[in-house]
Amino acid sequence: MDTDKRKTRRTAANNDEARAPDTFGAAPRSVDGLRELAVRIGRDEAGLSLGGKAHTVLARLLERPEEVAVRTITDLATALDVNASTLTRLSTKLGYAGFADFQSVFRDSLAQRHRHFYTHQAERLVTHKKARARTRVDDGASPEVEVVAKLARESIGNVETFLARLSAADLRGAAALLADAPRVRVHGVRQFSALAGFLCYGLGMIRTDVALLDAQGIGVAQGLAHLQPGDVVVVSSVAPYTRSVAEAAVVAAGAGMTVIAITDTLASPLVPPARHAFLIPHESSFFSNSMGAYLIFCEGLLNLVAAHLGKRGLQALSRRERLITALERD
Known part of the structure; x- marks a missing residue:
């Protein structure tokens, strides 16, 4: 026993x-x-x-x-x-x-x-600067130029990463929606308000009824209230995600609008409510989220929308040019 x-x-x-x-x-x-x-x-x-x-x-x-x-x-x-x-x-x-x-x-x-994202990014930048100062050799490279060159190389890497996982079907679907939807609204806050403004401006050059979701600062709910099922809402946010943008995407999808997300990973809260989600990395030594790859993606998407619009897009651009000429003449 x-x-x-x-x-x-x-x-x-x-x-x-x-x-x-x-x-x-x-x-x-x-x-x-x-x-x-x-x-x-x-x-x-x-x-x-x-x-x-x-x-x-x-x-x-x-x-x-x-x-x-x-x-x-x-x-x-x-x-x-x-x-x-x-x-x-x-x-x-x-x-x-x-x-x-x-x-x-x-x-x-x-x-x-997410709680310490910006501090962590800035700490990496400072640590890299100190490490270079300790190990620097006279290689003729300006440390100022190196900072910019490093960010450029990192942006190129981000672009190559998102290109490798782009879906042609998603691109075609998103371009068609942005071209043909009765109304398009774009939403991003903090740093991504700049990206939202850029995308909104580009779309507004080639079609009508495009605006920021909260253009007048009267609230996202008011902006959504002006939309109908079949309209498109483009949202953009990356880690650390802005909760209000994710909530706007969920509410818009629940109300029948079609959501297109420009974000970073499948873990993003913007992905589930989106019909089309585009994942763009932002890894870099910049002390905030790197925007280079996002701007390039948006330029490509705008070109696809313009190609889909065809003659309609050309007419919109021509009308815009006439108005600009008239204003300059006055």
């Missing part, structure tokens, strides 16, 4: 060791900690073996932390082409109480990042 008990205790201990995510403590409570654990598991340094498939799934989850934070287990399993039970087993194998506990790590990390 004593021998059986000792065997049982040893088996339990071995099982606990197999489940332990970290030989030095509990399951990681940060995404960075999870990344470190994944690396140690790959090197066989964590006292835990996941198996090749499970380790690959973990790595793919860590590549898309924003999606893991907000999507359901079913959606994530479908995206990864695995069963939902695979994600549950992975979570418990890593030492979490279940998938919800595992997901909470990503949600907490996302919330923390």
Whole structure:
């Protein structure tokens, strides 16, 4: 009997060791900690073996932390082409109480990042400047020019990323909607109010009844009240998302308007209510959200709308030119 008990205790201990995510403590409570654990598991340094498939799934989850934070287990399993039970087993194998506990790590990390987004970006800029000052060699490069060149290279990278995942069907659908809808309203706040103004101005050159959703500052509800089902509302916001823009998108879709979203990731709250969502990255050393790729995307979208309008767009531009000439002559 004593021998059986000792065997049982040893088996339990071995099982606990197999489940332990970290030989030095509990399951990681940060995404960075999870990344470190994944690396140690790959090197066989964590006292835990996941198996090749499970380790690959973990790595793919860590590549898309924003999606893991907000999507359901079913959606994530479908995206990864695995069963939902695979994600549950992975979570418990890593030492979490279940998938919800595992997901909470990503949600907490996302919330923390959003709370301190601008400070974090500025800190990166200052840290880079100090590091260059410590290691600088006389390579003939101006540090001022380097700052601008670095941002340009980062914007090029963002453009290449969004080009790689653009959907031709979404582009055609959005261009047709923006050309043919009775009314178009564009909404963005803070930094993205500038993008909304640019898109609104461009559309207004080639068609009528285009405006900012809250152009007169009388409220989004008032702006939506002037629209009807079949009208189009374009919304734009990126992490850290502006709640009021996301709410406007949900309300507009619920009222029968068609929503087009220009945002950053599938985790964006602007994606669910949108018929067409365009994902544009904004990763850069700029202390706020980088706008370069967004402006290029909007220029491309405006060209597609103009091409769809054809003769109608040319007539609108011609009328505009006549009015400008008349005003200059006066």
